[in-house]
Amino acid sequence: MDGGILYSIGELAQRTGLTVKTVRFYSDRGIVAPADRTHAGYRRYAPDAVARLALVRTLRELGVGLDTIRRVVDQELSLSEVAAEHAAALDVQISILRLRRAVLTAAAEREPTPKEMELMHQLATLSEAERRSLIDDFLDTVFEGLHSGSHHAAARRSMTPELPDNPTDDQVRAWVELAELSLDPEFRASLRRLAEDHVADLPDGTPTPPRPDMVAVARDLVRPAMTCGISPDSPQADPVVAALTAHCALAQGRPDDAVLHRWLLRRLEAASDPDRDEYLRLLALINDWPVPERLAPAMDWSVTALRIRAA
Template identity: 60%
Template structure:
């Protein structure tokens, strides 16, 4: 009221920041009720109308519907009940928006066809059971028939993506891209070959202490030379290559000869597929692991050094 005089619709509009049309609409919907009318029929409102309309305006800006607001202003429902319901609804909307952003982020970063984008969207919306089925099928094709399952239990775990129940946007985007790789038959075959060569380097005795494989030896022996800037084709690289091949000969129980160097060259060259490194980086993101060490520079140096020494 203004000095004891009830408010007109125009005065309410000025005090609340709403338009006259909006105040009249809310009044027609029963959200604010006039306490009197003038002889000419104009509505007049009491002192509580300003606070009531401020509440209505706030709830509308929070996305709450007028029917629900009417229940609050009529004291049929509490603000706490309404807020809890809308928090749950907003959580669902946020999840949907994060999912959409993850898919569009992958599309923007890599460029895809409409068909590929539709597939990404399907992968992003899989249920937990559907994701598990996809992963199990992928791992079965990679590991099936590669000897005693007990021997590849560890490697299998290191290749298993496990998207959390409440993933970050980054994890969602990583899952979409990783799942696309896992569905690629060519990638499955390449990864199976990589796993096969890795298993061949494991000790026959399951209780034996772990030992570095070919890549591990390359990191150990070649890593310092790479860090020192040694040219793989220079004479300074000769002792590095000699030590690497000698250790690989012991690992694979074969002579340290040109045939071994050619075999190592082919093997390491086959590991340079960037998709494998990408898979392991995506896997770390999905599972919340530390990023894997990048082996590409070590492999590239070793391949270049072996190629120079096997040429001709």
């Protein structure tokens, strides 16, 4: 025993930085046993008790329970086994804390009602199966009965959030916001109308993702004008509007007249939904995709320009 050196409980406490009360507690629990006792019954500890208590202190600071610690110091469990199990438990706790922080941070920014706060908490703590069920219900509302086949599946995938196993705080917050948005009846109805309009415009019924051709045309024609600072009510906007209606007439096989302009206006109004842009932004954040450029500003420009010239 290292030359027969034995430590009193006070000396052991001094060497380990623990209190006498704590050392006695660990000794009573059998985690560090005395090597001997004096004639008066006082405990004496061998030098290896210092190392054992140092390990005990470290494991306690890491949150490991006393029963597990006793099994480690008795060599019933290896440190690697304990570390793996405890790390897994901490992962669960971290996930829960991250979800709670996401809800509280979002609440601090939005000043929700108690009812909204409860909904946010419920959405943040859904299981993977529950999250998938919620999104499936949302996408069913948007796409059900419109078309089928591989293009239908691709459209659904392109709008399906996949929260990773270890999401970042931003991804958790994005999921809560996206889930809330997907439950909004008005947003569901807006996307449904957009999908219906697109399917109705397809000449051969071929299913494609819900992005009307004329919306894409308007976006590509209008963005350069916006970049140049051209206002929708200025004369410089006339060629842009003329090109837009001409493209529409060609695509639809119809005259470039007031009836076509009203039809186009309705299509672009349906696409001018900032909530759609927000859904796609949140979706990109959750899925770690590039964030798409917002569509609503180009649609607003187009709608304003068409309305002015229809007056």
